[in-house]
Amino acid sequence: MLNPGFVTRKALAQWRDVPAFLPEFQFHEKHQAVIHTTHPENILPLIANFDVRQDAVIRRLMSLRQLPQKFLRNQQAGSINNFGLHSFTLLKNSASELCYGLRGQFWRTDFGLENAPDAIAFQSPAAPGSAKLLLRYQVTELAPGQHELCTETFVFCPDRSTQLKMTAYWLAIRAGSGWIRKRTLEAVRSSVENQK
Template sequence: MPDQTASPSPWLSHYTFYERHEATVGVALPSRIIDAVAAFDARSDPVIDVLLSVREWPDRLRQRVGGTTREPFGLANFTPLHRDERELTFGLAGRFWRPDFGLVDVADAAAFLALKRTDVAKLVLRFRVPDDGQSEASLVTETFVACPSWGTKALMTPYWLAIRASSGWIRRRTLAAVAKTLAMQPES
């Protein structure tokens, strides 16, 4: 059941699953915070890298047997949907429960909106800096997942439950890494 406190996502007409994390990231302009998010390489964090490597293990094994290789999973797999001084949003479509994520190639934001397949889930990952009038800025990360059919929801639900804890850990470490980056590079 979706969390009713979720901020609406203009990139999905509805969503089935929702996750939200927030952290204070210090005194910085919203655009600088968004730049730090865009520059963050999740694979540079050892914990995130291990968690993603564990998730990729079944597909890596299949690749070795089949003699193929694929780049490690990361933000490069996502489609940029929107960026302004307070928000950075990405989209991803696929059968995430499959060992290879079952990703669907989505060229751009218009193609993401137009994708109407009922056999794949659509995910929106949003980072935003709320305008809450506080001296220290907050960074919010939200994940929305839409399952357009009963079959997709039936396959996505156990996967969502299985990855929920590690997904939250990844999001919290991302927020902490952005805060650390901003603290180490004071504004000029």
């Protein structure tokens, strides 16, 4: 059965490994890849430096996301044209985990991004009408020379109106978002496994 990625209060109460930077959320997406390497320390730096524009499929998906803004000839077109991991706030960078945060109104053509320069700003309460998104990457050893790279997306909405807008947006972008995550994981896996 396809999991649409909606998280109920009951499910959240039983959730294992709730992210410290976003302990409440209503949306969740998870993807993983198994990577064969004796150098797992190379995995997360590749994620941190991954340029989504280097992948033709991801570039096309991002172009589709930009169509409404281009159609409306929005004055702030540059904000979404250059969107990538550098647009997020780095919240944690350890040997086994990377966390990035983003605040805004993601359903808007320009994402309605808010300035959150650090973890303290990211963790401050979200105003009604604005959502918080956490992107977490974790590396776990499965066996000697075999590691799992997992990416998870968590989204929190502070009020019902915001949650309804995010729901519509989530349903519209979830397939493309999942495809982007899977292609990113595959590119990293391939790069790590091909390193000498």
